[in-house]
Amino acid sequence: MPSATRLVLVLLFGSIDLDAKVKVDSDFPGGSVVVDELDEKARTLRFRPKNYKNKGWACWWSFKVYGLKPGEVWKLGLQGSGFAVPKRASVSSDGKTWKHSAPGKRSGKLHVYEIEVPAETTWFAWGPAFVLADAKRLVENTAKAKVGAKAYVLCKSQEGHEVPALRWEPKGNNNQPALWIQARQHAWEAGSSWVCQGLVEWLASNDQAAVKLRQTARIHIVPIMDVDNVERGAGGKNQIPHDHNRDWSDQPRYPEVAAAQDCIKRLNKEGTFALFLDLHNPGPGDGKPFFFGSPDSHLNPKRKENQKRFHEHCLKTLGKHPLGLSEKVRVTGAGYHPLWRRISKNWVAENTTAHSVNLTLETTWNSPHSTLQGYLNYGATLGQSIASYLESAP
Ligand SMILES: [Zn+2]
Known part of the structure; x- marks a missing residue:
């Protein structure tokens, strides 16, 4: 700007700085950040996830930065540890497609990511963000694709959000196996919703196994359970008094859990309840x-056999994915948590037919393969595992 013009404007508007300023914003669904220091000249930003009181671990962060110059390298110093600190940050130039940064480096209390910024407005997050609008888009697009799926509202959340869900209930003799698949009982575990999306997209695809599965099984899918904390940008895990995955009792406090329980009970009453999968991200x-899986107290011989068979099918399919799959099924029993009976799969095991398989799938989030595409592929492969398991039923 010519200096004369600048002088006139400064005289008119006082101390307004006319240069573009770098600005951090987390005022959008799922946004979460506390900025400790922003130095535009040094191109450094120190930040940490926002701590929402009583709303669970402060481990999720997601924000956008305006006024950047594409190609410049910024140092983003994240203050935190453990669950809050992915080796690689996720970066996006449109808030929709995400790429990993190079692995960050530890420097004192900070984990520092060096990132060449791709755009004037760049999004940075713990992982690829997946919020209520994404869940809505997923179920609506799948319903519109005319592949037999119906979008429905599972319930209204405590804070008044409609919780999107999707179902296939093909007509049949009521002996069609029923499946319940849900993600995000813990709000920070965004990767699990992408796995869920990959599964849904596979189910809606032309893959013969997918077509057969959706025409022969009753399938319910909920991409986000704890929508309130997802929208808030809170972690959700261990929220007060307890989180969604410690709420599966006869008196659930969360509408999502109550609605899921009602629906699972109905599916179980109407026919064969075959599989419950709860999608999460681990440590x-x-x-x-x-x-x-459930402890032995919840595994009758038939269920044990089915669980083993399902796991074997998963090892053959998911085991070949770059993320892989552990040969070992871990157990959430009395030694895991005092409220272990109120963990989803244990409740489902107690309340559905003896044949049902009920598991939590923990998809790794801290590896080079834990990208948006990696999660989607993992979800699609999970679909193949489910189909081959049901095909193999004796
Ligand atoms: Zn979890």
Whole structure:
């Protein structure tokens, strides 16, 4: 700007700075950040996830930065540890497609990511963001695709959000196996919703196994359970008094859990309840995805046999994915948590037919393969595993 013009404007508007300023914004669904220091000249930003009181672990962060110059390298210093600190940050120039940064480096209390910014407005997040609008888009697009799916509202959340869900209930003799698949009982675990999306897209695809599965099974899918904390940008895990995955009792406090329980009970009453899958992301050091299963008290011989068979099918399919799958099923029993009976799969095991398989799938989030595309592929492969398991039923 010519200096004369600048002078006139400064005289008119006082101390307004006419240069573009770098600005951080988290005022959008799922946004979460506290900026400790922003130095535009040094191109450094120090930040941490926002702590929402009583709303669970402060481990999720997601924000956008305006006024950047594409190609410049910024140092983003994240203050935090453990679950809050992915080796690689996720970066996006449109808030929709995400790429990993190079691995960050530890520097004192900070984990520092060096990132060449791709656009004037760039999004940075713990992982690829997936919020209520994404869940809505997924179920609506799938319903519109005319592949037999119907979008429905599972319930209204405590804070008044409609919780999107999707179902296939093909007509039949009521002996069609029923499946319930849900993600995001823990709001920070965004990767699990992308796995869910990959599964839904596979189910809606032309793959012969997918077509057969959706025409012969009753399938319910909920991409986000704890929508309130997802929209808030809170972690959700261990929220007060307890989180969604400690709420599966006879008196659930969360409408999503109550509605899921009602629907699972109906599916079980009407026919064969075959499979319950709860999609999560595990700890930062879990390099390979794995299943959590119920303790022996909840595994009758038939269920044990089916669980083993399902796991074997998953090892043959998911085991070949770059993320892989652990040979070991971990157990969430009395030694895992005092409220273990109120963990979803344990409740489902107690309340559905003896044949049902009920598992939590923990998909690794802290590896180079834990990208948006990696999660989608993992979800699609999970679909193949489910189809081959049901095909193999004796
Ligand atoms: Zn979880």
